[in-house]
Amino acid sequence: MWSVHDDAGERTHPSPEALVLREFGGHRSASLFPTRSKHANYFDPAQGPGMRRAYQDNGEGMNQPRTNPPHEDQRVLMSLIAGLPKVELHMHIEGSLEPELMFTIAARNAVSLKYESVEAVREAYRFGNLQSFLSIYYEACSVLLHEQDFYDLTLAYLQRAHAQHVVHTEIFFDPQCHTQRGVAFATVLSGIRRALVEGERAFGITSRLIMCILRHLSAEAAVDILEQAQLYREHIIAVGLDSYEIGHPPAQFVNVFERARQHGFLTVAHAGEEGPADYIWQALNLLRVSRIDHGVRCMDDEALVGELVKRQVPLTVCPLSNVKLGVFPRLEEHNLREMLHRGLCVTVNSDDPAYFGGYIAENFVAAQQALHLTASEIYHLSMNAIQAAFLPAAEKQALLDQAAAVYHQEIAS
Numbered sequence: 001m002w003s004v005h006d007d008a009g010e011r012t013h014p015s016p017e018a019l020v021l022r023e024f025g026g027h028r029s030a031s032l033f034p035t036r037s038k039h040a041n042y043f044d045p046a047q048g049p050g051m052r053r054a055y056q057d058n059g060e061g062m063n064q065p066r067t068n069p070p071h072e073d074q075r076v077l078m079s080l081i082a083g084l085p086k087v088e089l090h091m092h093i094e095g096s097l098e099p100e101l102m103f104t105i106a107a108r109n110a111v112s113l114k115y116e117s118v119e120a121v122r123e124a125y126r127f128g129n130l131q132s133f134l135s136i137y138y139e140a141c142s143v144l145l146h147e148q149d150f151y152d153l154t155l156a157y158l159q160r161a162h163a164q165h166v167v168h169t170e171i172f173f174d175p176q177c178h179t180q181r182g183v184a185f186a187t188v189l190s191g192i193r194r195a196l197v198e199g200e201r202a203f204g205i206t207s208r209l210i211m212c213i214l215r216h217l218s219a220e221a222a223v224d225i226l227e228q229a230q231l232y233r234e235h236i237i238a239v240g241l242d243s244y245e246i247g248h249p250p251a252q253f254v255n256v257f258e259r260a261r262q263h264g265f266l267t268v269a270h271a272g273e274e275g276p277a278d279y280i281w282q283a284l285n286l287l288r289v290s291r292i293d294h295g296v297r298c299m300d301d302e303a304l305v306g307e308l309v310k311r312q313v314p315l316t317v318c319p320l321s322n323v324k325l326g327v328f329p330r331l332e333e334h335n336l337r338e339m340l341h342r343g344l345c346v347t348v349n350s351d352d353p354a355y356f357g358g359y360i361a362e363n364f365v366a367a368q369q370a371l372h373l374t375a376s377e378i379y380h381l382s383m384n385a386i387q388a389a390f391l392p393a394a395e396k397q398a399l400l401d402q403a404a405a406v407y408h409q410e411i412a413s
């Protein structure tokens with residue numbers, strides 16, 4: 001999972017990024033983050049007129065190469081990433097199934113895999129688009145049969161999340177992946193729920209569950225799974241839409257989402273990842289979603305950007321996923337930073353971390369390096385995620401206060 005560290009194998013000395021990633025599992029070393037001089041002309045978003053105006057008016061050319069201000073050495077930035085309380089809003093629990101756990105569960109369930117080893121699985125992760133990824137993803141799900149399997153899967157994610165200072169997570173699950181294999185909805189939900197309760201007790205991580213509908217299956221199948229979810233309404237806050245995007249526009253699920261809202265679910269949808277900006281319009285206007293998952297293609301449509309900015313619709317962007325699936329050829333070409341500066345409520349997430357080379361911290365680190373994100377930008381991305389969470393206002397404020405304390409300590413020390 002430590003992709004940044006692993007990729008740095010040729011370095012003689014560990015980079016600040018690698019050192020920080022090692023630190024995620026333990027205590028942060030004071031010597032690793034030496035005293036820094038306080039800077040004078042630093043844009044302080046917490047005291048400014050709000051991110052939207054501040055970023056819209058800064059006049060900085062988004063396509064221009066740039067470097068961070070001199071006081072922002074990599075150690076400061078990595079320390080900030082490590083220390084900020086993180087909220088994750090786009091993470092598929094089945095996509096956190098690491099190959100090692102896949103083999104462990106397969107063995108105890110006597111499920112045969114077509115891969116001979118963990119290395120063979122990792123080799124298979126060289127997919128080039130959403131379709132080839134999902135083929136492997138669905139096969140990997142075949143090892144998950146019992147309540148304990150879903151518990152182990154979820155607890156393993158929470159342990160990694162805790163090590164990266166995730167304090168709140170809103171997890172997607174794909175029950176249709178399992179019910180169509182004969183695994184009961186209750187089995188899936190019970191295992192995940194038990195781990196979430198344990199995660200809050202042991203790590204203090206709060207959570208919400210979002211049930212995703214597989215868009216490559218029929219609207220009738222979606223209604224069926226929605227009716228099953230309705231039985232567990234108190235444990236599921238929202239309904240989402242995922243899987244193969246192109247050719248499966250949100251409009252196909254208008255009635256399903258209408259019914260979901262009538263049942264009291266909030267709604268979100270994957271849109272504008274590989275699919276066009278029009279799918280984002282459909283998700284907003286037809287499915288009436290609270291958040292857009294991915295949404296990076298919104299930048300193709302000026303009117304859409306204006307609408308998303310005006311309404312401050314959160315966009316749950318997943319940088320490493322986007323590169324792994326070919327949405328952007330290189331992370332340096334990702335539009336995350338440009339989206340932030342346009343005033344969009346953009347957040348950083350891991351999507352399917354076992355497959356895409358990293359959890360949320362690795363996504364922050366990789367995006368910082370590729371796009372030269374400043375401390376202020378990293379802080380804003382974190383605050384956006386807190387604001388976009390399905391949490392009561394008081395809990396959001398407590399997290400915002402925590403984030404502000406970390407930010408000011410990091411940049412002032």
Ligand SMILES: [Zn+2]
Nearest residue numbers: 242270293351
């Ligand atoms: Zn996703």
